[in-house]
Amino acid sequence: MTDLSGRDLVLTRLIPAPPAALYRAWTEPELLKQWFAPKPFTVAEAETELRPGGTTRIVMRGPDGTEFASSGVYLELVENARIVFTDAYTRAWEPAAKPFFTGIITFAPEGGATRYTALARHWTDEDRAAHEAMGFHDGWGRCADQLADLAARL
Amino acid sequence: MTDLSGRDLVLTRLIPAPPAALYRAWTEPELLKQWFAPKPFTVAEAETELRPGGTTRIVMRGPDGTEFASSGVYLELVENARIVFTDAYTRAWEPAAKPFFTGIITFAPEGGATRYTALARHWTDEDRAAHEAMGFHDGWGRCADQLADLAARL
Numbered sequence: 001m002t003d004l005s006g007r008d009l010v011l012t013r014l015i016p017a018p019p020a021a022l023y024r025a026w027t028e029p030e031l032l033k034q035w036f037a038p039k040p041f042t043v044a045e046a047e048t049e050l051r052p053g054g055t056t057r058i059v060m061r062g063p064d065g066t067e068f069a070s071s072g073v074y075l076e077l078v079e080n081a082r083i084v085f086t087d088a089y090t091r092a093w094e095p096a097a098k099p100f101f102t103g104i105i106t107f108a109p110e111g112g113a114t115r116y117t118a119l120a121r122h123w124t125d126e127d128r129a130a131h132e133a134m135g136f137h138d139g140w141g142r143c144a145d146q147l148a149d150l151a152a153r154l
Numbered sequence: 155m156t157d158l159s160g161r162d163l164v165l166t167r168l169i170p171a172p173p174a175a176l177y178r179a180w181t182e183p184e185l186l187k188q189w190f191a192p193k194p195f196t197v198a199e200a201e202t203e204l205r206p207g208g209t210t211r212i213v214m215r216g217p218d219g220t221e222f223a224s225s226g227v228y229l230e231l232v233e234n235a236r237i238v239f240t241d242a243y244t245r246a247w248e249p250a251a252k253p254f255f256t257g258i259i260t261f262a263p264e265g266g267a268t269r270y271t272a273l274a275r276h277w278t279d280e281d282r283a284a285h286e287a288m289g290f291h292d293g294w295g296r297c298a299d300q301l302a303d304l305a306a307r308l
Contacts, residue, residue, distance in 0.1 A: 007249065052206035052207070052229070052230065053206070053229060053230050053238075075206070075207060075229070075246070075247065076206065076207050076246065076247075084207075084246075084247055086247075088242055088253060088277075089256075092229070092230065092238075093229065093230075093238055093240075093256050093258060093275065095161060095256065095275060095276070095277045096277075098277075099242060099253045099277060102243075102247050102249065104247060121247065121249060122249070123242075123249045123250075123252075123253060
């Protein structure tokens with residue numbers, strides 16, 4: 001884990017699955033539901049409108065039933081290689097209450113496996129620090145483990 | 155001119171030119187330079203990388219030679235119909251110091267002319283008010299006159 005700048009949080013893993021399996025797990029709602037929330041949280045709803053400007057919407061559910069909805073838009077999709085999205089818009093092109101971060105997810109072939117990199121780039125240093133304090137590394141790390149487990153089975 | 159919400163500033167004109175002429179004037183750098191700055195300001199440089207995520211960069215020059223550079227990225231381009239861009243990024247996907255607005259420009263056929271609508275949608279009510287105080291209606295209005303003059307000659 002390396003911070004490339006004061007505004008970035010980064011998680012990277014070498015995952016023993018092909019880029020196409022990871023891209024599917026990120027883009028197909030039924031697969032996304034299986035790994036995107038750190039257990040015991042679950043994903044109750046997942047929407048992935050796969051085009052620039054398309055909506056991405058996730059509803060997580062806590063063990064007590066409380067639901068947490070988040071939405072954003074895709075900015076860039078390169079099949080099996082790269083996904084960029086942001087929460088600065090709730091849908092095209094409705095400004096969110098607060099632009100918080102841009103997610104840049106890359107899948108790069110590396111020695112028969114895939115170098116998986118999830119970068120969260122914030123508009124301010126303060127937001128990066130808040131995201132880290134909210135448990136970015138632990139949360140995204142546990143989800144990456146769940147993603148690797150799922151991808152190995154695809 | 156109508157404000158659709160507290161965060162929007164809108165300018166609309168019926169321009170006697172086809173949508174394709176207005177789209178060209180918005181996207182071809184040599185045409186953009188002829189109308190995008192309210193005279194006596196001029197456009198010294200214009201870059202239009204026409205794809206979602208492509209850079210749009212304009213350098214305006216004041217009568218005393220002072221230059222003002224601004225840059226953003228395109229979010230959506232529908233030929234002859236619609237252009238969406240934002241200053242929330244300086245290029246794909248570098249967060250700007252401050253996300254200020256999203257520009258939604260539409261060209262709709264209307265009775266042999268074109269309904270031209272330039273909407274500036276801000277992240278906050280305060281930013282909308284600041285943009286209005288900076289002279290949005292006068293500045294964009296004078297540019298729309300220049301745009302109409304140019305489009306009539308294309």
